[in-house]
Every structure is written in C-alpha cells, then in structure tokens.
Amino acid sequence: MNNREYAGDPLRKALDVLPREIAPRRDLWPQINARLADQEQGSDMRTARQDHAALRPIVRIGLHKRPATARILAAATCLAAAVIAFILFMRPEPAINNHNGQPPALVLLEQDYTLIRDGVMDVLSIHCVHPQAHGCDDLRTGLDELDHSVRELIQAIAAEPVGSADSPWLMQRLRHTLNQANGLSNMAGSIL
Amino acid sequence: MAPAALSRNQAVSSETDLISAARNGDRSAFESIYRRHVNRIHALCLRLCGDADLAEQLVQDAFVRAWLKLPAFRGQSGFGTWMHRLTVNLVLDRQRTRARRKRREMTMDPLSDPPATALDMSIPSAPIGERIDLEHALTLLADGARTAFVLYEIEGHGIREIATLMRVSEGTVKTQLFRARNRLREVLR
Numbered sequence: 001m002n003n004r005e006y007a008g009d010p011l012r013k014a015l016d017v018l019p020r021e022i023a024p025r026r027d028l029w030p031q032i033n034a035r036l037a038d039q040e041q042g043s044d045m046r047t048a049r050q051d052h053a054a055l056r057p058i059v060r061i062g063l064h065k066r067p068a069t070a071r072i073l074a075a076a077t078c079l080a081a082a083v084i085a086f087i088l089f090m091r092p093e094p095a096i097n098n099h100n101g102q103p104p105a106l107v108l109l110e111q112d113y114t115l116i117r118d119g120v121m122d123v124l125s126i127h128c129v130h131p132q133a134h135g136c137d138d139l140r141t142g143l144d145e146l147d148h149s150v151r152e153l154i155q156a157i158a159a160e161p162v163g164s165a166d167s168p169w170l171m172q173r174l175r176h177t178l179n180q181a182n183g184l185s186n187m188a189g190s191i192l
Numbered sequence: 193m194a195p196a197a198l199s200r201n202q203a204v205s206s207e208t209d210l211i212s213a214a215r216n217g218d219r220s221a222f223e224s225i226y227r228r229h230v231n232r233i234h235a236l237c238l239r240l241c242g243d244a245d246l247a248e249q250l251v252q253d254a255f256v257r258a259w260l261k262l263p264a265f266r267g268q269s270g271f272g273t274w275m276h277r278l279t280v281n282l283v284l285d286r287q288r289t290r291a292r293r294k295r296r297e298m299t300m301d302p303l304s305d306p307p308a309t310a311l312d313m314s315i316p317s318a319p320i321g322e323r324i325d326l327e328h329a330l331t332l333l334a335d336g337a338r339t340a341f342v343l344y345e346i347e348g349h350g351i352r353e354i355a356t357l358m359r360v361s362e363g364t365v366k367t368q369l370f371r372a373r374n375r376l377r378e379v380l381r
Contacts, residue, residue, distance in 0.1 A: 009377065010377065010380045010381065011326075011373060011376050011377050011380055014325065014326035014329075014380060015326065015345055015346070018326060018327075018346060019235065020232065020235065021231035021232050021234075021235050022231060022234055022235040022238055023230075023231045023234065024230065024231075024234045024247075024248050024251060025244065025248070026248075028230065028248060028251055028252050028255075029223055029226055029227075029230075031252050032226065032252050032255045032256060033219060033223070035252065035256050036219055036222070036256065036259055037219075039256070039259075039260070040217075107292050108292065111288075111291050111292065112360065115336045115360060115364060115368070116360070116361075116364050116367075118334065118336065118337075118367075118368075118371065119336075119337075119363075119364055119366075119367025119368045119370065119371050120367055122367065122370060122371040122374060123367055123370060126370070126374050127370065182360075182361040182363065182364065183361075183363075184363075185360075185361050185363035185364040185366075185367055186361055186362060186363030187363065188363055188366070188367045189362060189363035189364075189365075189366030189367055190363070192366060192367075192370055
C-alpha cells in the first residue's frame, strides 16, 4: 500500500479536513517587535563600543606607565589562575554519566538509538503479527543483538572516566552499532 | 494577462518590496510580512511541538531569527518556503536540545534507572474511551513520530528530505511514520 493511499480510514478523513493555517491565541507581534528593538539597541551599543575602542589608543598616548608593583600583581594573578586551571584540568574526571557541562556524545547516540528502536519495535509488534509479513525474524534477531550490544557499550562507557584510553574506542564502537541500527531501520522500512 | 495572474504578480511584487524594505531595517514592513505568514507558521509550530505555549514561543523565535537572517535571503525560493524551512530547523533544534536535557536530567538523577532504561521509553497513552480529534491526537505522539507524520502527511515533504531534516536514516523516518499512523488510527477509531 502506498504511504498516502489509505482512503476511507478515519485518519485520512481527518487529514483531509485539517486546516493549513491556525491563528495564535494572541497577537505575538508586540513581543517580536520588542525583541527586534532590543536587538537593534544591542547592535547600536556594540557599534558605539567599537567606536570607543577605536579611540582608546589615541587617548592612551601621553598617559603615565603603570607602576611596576601593579604589573607584578597582575602577573601574579595570572599565574595563580593558570595554576588553578591546571589543577582543575588535570584532576581525573568522574564517569561520563555525571558530566555536567555540554551533553556528551553518549547522550546523543543513545537518543538516536531510542528513536530507531521505537520504530523497529512498532513494526515488529504491529506489522509482523500478520502471517504474510516477511523478514520479521531477521528483524527481531537483529534488534535483540543490537539491544544487547548497545546496553553493554553504554554501561561500559558510563563506567569509564572521561579521557581514559578506552573511551574513544568504546564511543567508536557505539557509533558503529548505531550505523548497524540504521541499517536495521532501513530493513524495517522496506518490509512495510 | 488574466486578472488572477495579475493580482498574484502584484502580491508577489509587493512581498518582494516588503522584504527589501525589511532588509533595510523597516520593522513595519516586517510586521506586514509577519501578518501574512504567522498563521501558517503557527500551525506548523503547534503541530510539530504539540504544545500551545511552546508553539507561540517558537513562532516568536522563528520571526526573530528570520529578521536576523533576512540579509541572507536571496529570493531563490518564495519567502514562505524559506520561512517554513527556517521554522522546521528551529523546532527540530529545540526538540533535540530538549531531549538531550531531559536525557541528561534522567542520567544525573541518582534515583533514576541506569541508562539502558532509555531504550524502554514509550509513547504516552491516550485517555481511555475518549474520542479525540487529530490535532489533539498529534500531541499524544512521541517527538520523532509526530515530526515524521507532520512533515510527511501535512506538510508534504518527501522521506529523504525528512531524513535530512531529522538527521536520521530514511528507514527510521518510515518506521516513525508507521508508528505515528498506527497510534493515530488507534486513538481516532
């Protein structure tokens, strides 16, 4: 059956009468306009700052040199900051699943796998109940194997400290497994 | 020239004028553009995200982004098509960010299950015995299934294009469509 050919079913009927346009509950222009005005003001201020910065070297000419003590103090502060940064950077990081900053690649890969898996699961549980459905056994076996691999890899990665020698290899394996899952998803799409 | 074609040409040229005025910083011209397209963009946002408040926020973000990107609009496609694409990308970006955040919160929560449970996440269920319309039924779908369905069935995109927009394989788009249709048939019965 073609994807768009299912005349007579309630879903098709509902789609046929769906409006192309829906007005928002309120006028959104005032907020948009205010944001555009803010943007403009911000850009004006940036331009003014740039003009000011351009004048700065001219203003500096003729000023006294900073005293040596201030320079020493500034150098000491920089050195202290560098030492603190070095200590923080070199400290062994906790496991990936405790990472608090930018989302690690693991989260994205897991999210992608969940999306693929949900779709394949539906094909198995809805389409594959028909006796004439083909390729379902391979699909089921493939999904079981992938689930097993993904679970093992996720557990291994989560237990591994960031920056450890095995981390990149494990992530690479997970990416490879996700490629296989995409293949499985294409297979599921082709049997529909 | 036929009157209909003439008025269409006038409309196109007046939109071109509005765009060029807006490009030069004319906010009232941009307001006219907004008024022409807002209902279409709002319908798209509402259906893609399934939440009225979030949809209104997304509409605002989309028009602000459009204003900022207007100098890059070359006019090779219609403004509506350009705006549509910009909005779809914006909504999908937000969906990805939201899903990542949600996923991270689950992982950060010491009381939550280990990561493997993410594999068992399912579509929320519809109220039992309640007849609902398609707009409401769409809100019951998971993000992936809803996006695939809205872009394919309502917005008329092709499978390959949707796969590119969603950054997934074509097979995943097909299985998500299958998932969405079955779920919607179930609740619209």
